[in-house]
Amino acid sequence: MSRGVEVNLDNVWIRFGDFVAVREANVSIKGGEFFSFLGPSGCGKTTILRAVSGFLEPSEGTVKIGGRDMAGIGPNKRPTALIFQNLALFPLMKVWENITFSLEVQGFSKVDRRKRADELLEMIALPDQGDKLPSELSGGQKQRVAIARALCAEPDVLLLDEPLSALDLKLRQHMRTELREIQQRVGITFIYITHDQGEALTMSDNVAVMRAGVIDQIADGQTVYDDPATPFVASFVGENNVFRGTVKSIDGEFAIVDTNRSGELAARIATSAKSNLKVGDAAMMFVRPEACNIAPDDAPGKNRLTAMVKHEEFEGQIYNVFLEGSEGKEIKMSLVNIGQNRQSAEGKDLTLEYAPEHAVVLPAGELASE
C-alpha cells in the first residue's frame, strides 16, 4: 500500500550570504521510507527540510519530489506537510479546527471537517478533545495533534523537524514507537530530523549523518553504527574510544595502527577507507565500550592494551570501567552485568582486549565535539 513518493536532492547548496549552510547534498529517499537526518545543532538539518518543503529555494542544485523538479513551486503547492520544531499549532483555533485547517482552506464544509477531525482524533487516541484549545493540551497531546494536522493534508511526504525534542524521555520513547507505527500504517515517506541518535537509529530505514552543512554518510542505522564513514560519524553516533596514530601495516581487511600512547593495535579498515588508506597515513582507531572486555591474562597483544583503572560506575545492567587514556580522555569499557560479584579494580592496572573486527580504522579527521 506504499503510496509514498521519492524525494531526491541533487547537488544542493544553500547559502545565506557568504555563509554556506548546506554543501553539496546528494540524497535519494525512496517512496514510503522513514529517512532521518541526524546531526548536531546548527549543522543545517532544518535548512534542508525547508528546502524540501518549499520555504527556501536552494542556491544551487535541484529538489525533486516524486521525480518532479520543485523549483519555483511554493510550499502551499508541494505535496509535503511539515511538522515544525516548535509544532506551530494555531493557538486561537480549537484542536479540531487545527487538525482540519488544510480542509478549511480548500473550502470543505464544517460538517465534513468535523467528521474528518473526529476520525483523526480517534487515530491519535485523543477522542473528545477536539473542542479544547492547543494551550489546554499536554506536550505529548500537542505533538499528536500536530501529526494529525499534517496527516489531514494527506501529503505524499511528511517532514518532521525534531518533533520530540520538547518531550521528556518517557514520552519521547513512547512517541517513537507511535510515530513508526503511524508511518507504517499510512505508508507515506517520512523525513525525520533529529540530533538524538537513539531516535534516528530506532525509527529509521536510513540515516543521513550531517556535520556543519556536509552529509558525511547515508546508510541504515546498523551500518552507520558499525561501519562509520568518517571519524565524525564514528564519534557522533554512539560512544566510541578513539586512538590516534599512524597506519603501520595493512593486511587485507585489517590494519595495524601505531597509536601514540597505547602501542600497536589492530582493527578492521572501514568500508569507506578501504581504497584510500595507505601505510604511513595519519589514522584514527575506534573501539566501542561494549566491544571491550577484560583480558584473561596480562600477555601483550595487537588487540590488547593495559592501563590504570581510574574509576568504575555501576549502572544496573552494565558496569562502566574507565581507564587512563591519552590526551586527558578516558578509555571507557562497558561490561555486561551477569550477576557475578565483581571486585573493583580501581587504582590497579587492567588489561583489556577486543575483537579486531569490532574496531575500525579511519583516516584521521574531525571528531564530534562532546
Next chain:
Amino acid sequence: MRSEGYLLKIFLVVYLLVFFGYLLGPLIVMSITAFNSPSFPKMTPWECLTFEWFDVLANDTRILNGIKNSLIIGVGTVILSVILGLAGALMLTQIWPKMRATYYTIVIAPILIPGVVLGISTLVFWDRINVMLGFETDSFLNNGIFLTILGQSTFIASYCMLVFIARLQRFDTGLTEAALDLGATNVQAFRKILLPFMKPAIGSAAVLAFLASFENYNTTTFTFGKFPTLTIELAQKVRYGINPSISSLAFIIIVLTVIGALAHEIYIRRQQLALANGAPVKAVANGFKLPRIFQGNPAAIILVLLALGGFSTIWFAQVYSPQECILDVREQKRILQQQKIDEIRQQRLQQQQQKKLQGPDIFGSDKKAPSGSGSAPQSPGKGAFGDIFAPKNLEKTAPDSQQDSKPKNPGKGAFGDIFAPKNLDKTGPQENTTD
C-alpha cells in the same frame, strides 16, 4: 524608627491626596458645576440642583452638529488609520532588514511633527491637487470632512502602527508558514492566522485612533472647512463666554469614559478569574454569567451601582423641577437686594439729615455706606475671580473710569477692605448708577 515610618505613611497619604486631587479635581469640579443653576459654571455657592444645562446642551444645535461631525470624522479616521497602520506595521516585518531602521524613522516621523504643520500641509497639498486636476473649489478634495480625516490620519496612523508593531513582535511567523504548508494561500494565511492574532491590537488601535481624532484640535483647525468638530465648536464658544452646558457635556463624556473603563476592567478580571479557576476558554469568551462576576470584583459592583445611579438620576430629572428652587433663590436675592437698598436709602436719609445738621459738607462722612452697599449684592459666589470674567463686566468697566470700578470690588481681594476708605469720596454718585 517607628515615628519615621509613621511620618512616611502620612507623607504618602498626603502625596496621594494631592496627586489625585490634581488629577481628578478639575473633573469633579466641572461635573458638579453641570448641576448648579447659575448661568456661569461655578460650584460655590451651591444654589439649585438643576438639569437645565443638559436641556440647553440637547438644544444647542452647534454643539450637536459638532458632535456629529466629530463622530463621522472619528469613524473615518479609525478606518483609514487602522488600515494604514496595519499595512505599515506589516511592511516593517517584510522589508529588507538593513532598511528597517530608516523605514521606521520615516513612518514614525508624523508623530513628532507638530499637528499644526500637518494641518496646514494637508490643506495646501490637497488644494494644489485640486487645482492640478482642475476641479471646482468646492469639490470633495476641499471638503472639510475629507481633509480632516486625511489630516488626522497622517499621524494617528503612526500611533496605530506602534500598537500593531508591538503585537506583531509577539507573532510567531512559523504559524503563517504552517498555514502555507497546509495549503493555504497567502491571503488565507493572512485572514485566518494573522488577522485573528491582531484582533486585540486592532481593537486597541481603533479606540486610540478614535480618541485621538475626537480630541484633536491643532490639525483640524486648518482642515475642518464647513464641518466644525466638537473641539472646534467648543473653542469658538469659549471665546464668547461659556455656560454650564459645557460642563454637562464634560460630565457625559466623563461618565461614558468611566463606564467604558470599568466594563473593560470587568471583562479582563472575569477572564482571569475564570481561567484561574480552570474554566475552558470558550466559557469565558461568551455568555454573561451574573453571579460569578460579583465574587471579588469591585469593578463590577461599581459599574452596577453607576448604572443604577444613572437610571435613578434620569428618573429624578424627569420628576424633579428646579423651577421652584430657582424662583426661591431669585426671590431671596431680590429680598437681599431690597434689604440692601432699603439700608442704603436709610443711610442716605440719615446722611441728608446729618448734612442738614452739619452744613455744606458734601462728601463728608458717608464712610460705611459704599463698602457695604456697592459690593454686597454682587459678590456672593463669584468664585476665586469674582466676576472678573463675567461678560457683563466688559461692558461695565469700559464706560466707568478706573476709580469707579474699584469700589465695586472691595471685600473680594485679601486687602479689599483696607483700601476701601480711600475711595470713599468717589462712591457717592456711583451708588445710584450701579444699583
